[in-house]
Amino acid sequence: MTxxxxxxxxxxxxxxxxxxxxAVRGIDVGVRRGEAFGFLGPNGAGKSSxxxxxxxxxxxxxxxxxxxxxxxxxDGPRIRARLGVVPQQDTLDNELTVRxxxxxxxxxxxxxxxxxxxxxxxxMEFAQLSDRAEDxxxxxxxxxxxxxxxxRSLVNDPELLLLDExxxxxxxxxxxxxxxxxxxxxxxxxxxxxxxHYMDEAEQLCDRLVVMDGGRIVAEGSPAELxxxxxxxxxxxxxxxxxxxxxxxxxxxxxxxxxxxxxxRLLLYTxxxxxxxxxxxxxxxxxxxxLIRRSTLEDVFLRLTGRSLVD
Amino acid sequence: xxxxxxxxxxxxxxxxxxxxxxxxAALLVVEGLWAWYRRNWRATxxxxxxxPVLYLLALGFGFGSQVRPGEAxxxxxxxxxxxxxxxxxxxxxxxxxxxxxxxxxxxxxARTYWGIIATPISPxxxxxxxxxxxxxxxxxxxxxxxxxxxxxGALTGPGVLxxxxxxxxxxxxxxxxxxxxxxxxxxxxxxxNAVFRFVVVPMTLFAGTYFPVSQLPVWVWPLAWVTPxxxxxxxxxxxxxESMSPLPTLGHLAYLLAVLAVGVLLTRRQFTRxxxx
Ligand SMILES: Nc1ncnc2c1ncn2[C@@H]1O[C@H](COP(=O)(O)OP(=O)(O)OP(=O)(O)O)[C@@H](O)[C@H]1O
Ligand SMILES: [Mg+2]
Numbered sequence: 001m002t003x004x005x006x007x008x009x010x011x012x013x014x015x016x017x018x019x020x021x022x023a024v025r026g027i028d029v030g031v032r033r034g035e036a037f038g039f040l041g042p043n044g045a046g047k048s049s050x051x052x053x054x055x056x057x058x059x060x061x062x063x064x065x066x067x068x069x070x071x072x073x074x075d076g077p078r079i080r081a082r083l084g085v086v087p088q089q090d091t092l093d094n095e096l097t098v099r100x101x102x103x104x105x106x107x108x109x110x111x112x113x114x115x116x117x118x119x120x121x122x123x124m125e126f127a128q129l130s131d132r133a134e135d136x137x138x139x140x141x142x143x144x145x146x147x148x149x150x151x152r153s154l155v156n157d158p159e160l161l162l163l164d165e166x167x168x169x170x171x172x173x174x175x176x177x178x179x180x181x182x183x184x185x186x187x188x189x190x191x192x193x194x195x196x197h198y199m200d201e202a203e204q205l206c207d208r209l210v211v212m213d214g215g216r217i218v219a220e221g222s223p224a225e226l227x228x229x230x231x232x233x234x235x236x237x238x239x240x241x242x243x244x245x246x247x248x249x250x251x252x253x254x255x256x257x258x259x260x261x262x263x264x265r266l267l268l269y270t271x272x273x274x275x276x277x278x279x280x281x282x283x284x285x286x287x288x289x290x291l292i293r294r295s296t297l298e299d300v301f302l303r304l305t306g307r308s309l310v311d
Numbered sequence: 312x313x314x315x316x317x318x319x320x321x322x323x324x325x326x327x328x329x330x331x332x333x334x335x336a337a338l339l340v341v342e343g344l345w346a347w348y349r350r351n352w353r354a355t356x357x358x359x360x361x362x363p364v365l366y367l368l369a370l371g372f373g374f375g376s377q378v379r380p381g382e383a384x385x386x387x388x389x390x391x392x393x394x395x396x397x398x399x400x401x402x403x404x405x406x407x408x409x410x411x412x413x414x415x416x417x418x419x420x421a422r423t424y425w426g427i428i429a430t431p432i433s434p435x436x437x438x439x440x441x442x443x444x445x446x447x448x449x450x451x452x453x454x455x456x457x458x459x460x461x462x463x464g465a466l467t468g469p470g471v472l473x474x475x476x477x478x479x480x481x482x483x484x485x486x487x488x489x490x491x492x493x494x495x496x497x498x499x500x501x502x503x504n505a506v507f508r509f510v511v512v513p514m515t516l517f518a519g520t521y522f523p524v525s526q527l528p529v530w531v532w533p534l535a536w537v538t539p540x541x542x543x544x545x546x547x548x549x550x551x552x553e554s555m556s557p558l559p560t561l562g563h564l565a566y567l568l569a570v571l572a573v574g575v576l577l578t579r580r581q582f583t584r585x586x587x588x
Pocket of ligand 1 (some may be wrong): 018047049088
């Protein structure tokens, strides 16, 4: 097995154009077997466009792409047979029951009636939807539908699972249930590629991730590496009444490696939060409240894209 | 590459997924649509079977009682003259219904087509399955209509079985181009009203279902001749009344098959263009 073979997904100079819009502008990505790989980025960064090319439902405009060692253009059906896909927007059949959705979908993969019947039972268990088996999908809650979409993506026992914002619209409890399920899958050896807007999710789930912005990859590494490279050990948050944070800016600017200005607060990036806070007080700055915390991916994201994900 | 290490295995049973042949793939799409139909068939029976039967009753028995058999009715009682034609008109109307909103919805609201092409099934196979499904719907609705018409004594003989084949062919010659159109619609489908108002309704009124086209002003004739309905009606009556002659039959068949072929090609192109972006 060569190095390239152990890459389940290998893109180089990958480009996607929609007319004049260049959604993906030449990215290089390698995803190894068994890892959980993340795409982060603000709206319109090109995450879904990339995911759809990997899922072999969107022809690339330029560059190279290999998925499971094959060329999506030539071997699309053979690749798709071994993929699980959770698209950003659900494509469930709302007029069928939960069980029918799983069975019908499994049949498209060439599975026998017997197999899909068994599979449906297992997957409803997995997604905690067994008690809704014979219910129509339409009136299910958004979170239940999302869980069903994820269950459905597993019907063919995929080697590679593509999840485009899997936990979008889920309440915290449902998100944690989902994370739990994704851990289980990884443990079973499934390779995961996911996009998300939740930094905690990325930190929890991803072994490695890339940050995309404007169709390009702007950083790559493990969550810990990215934090080490693009942020400081600690962050001192100074909260002010909205608008007043700018008054304090010139005074505290020299107390940290870097300062980010948010609508209601200043973020001071520093190795030692306590020391910086003492210095702030010494200079007679009186924020409404303060907080010292460790750097997170959120801070990396802010640094790299100039945008906060929460706004 | 090693396949066995695969397996999302939440519950245990490993599935062996693989792409299937094109014919199987199309049949699997039909199976998926059947799963829907099994739950919802009641709602479709009224429009697809009851409606043509009501026309047969009102016009065949009611209005027909005032019509004397003559040259215009090929020497037959009006009921017998009308029965095979309504079979074709029903098929074309059903084709119109099945080829518009359900198709647009599968792209736009239900988005089920997007789900299907994420599996090994290709857009071309999806098209084959969708069209095959419509053909099956036309076939079963037509057969149900024939059973009812036979009970009313409206049928002249076993030739109507061949009429049924022609009705499905005419319906599909109308369906395929319409599915291609529906696949190109990006708005909410406002154009469908125009299709029904300005194509389907005039066609069923003037393309030879209730009276021969020759009763109309000469300038209307070509308008009737381009409709699949007229060709299907000519074929269905000839088959039902056992009055088929080779040349017209071949002509009608060739026309319907040509329109169907063009429609299928257009549909494949529209589906591929819309789904693989
Ligand atoms: N089918 C399409 N036709 C035209 N433009 C498109 C299409 N799909 C995406 N785009 C454009 O490509 C760019 C990238 O979109 P994409 O959906 O890949 O972003 P994303 O990173 O997934 O964003 P989000 O976080 O909002 O989901 C955007 O400018 C978008 O408008
Ligand atoms: Mg997206």
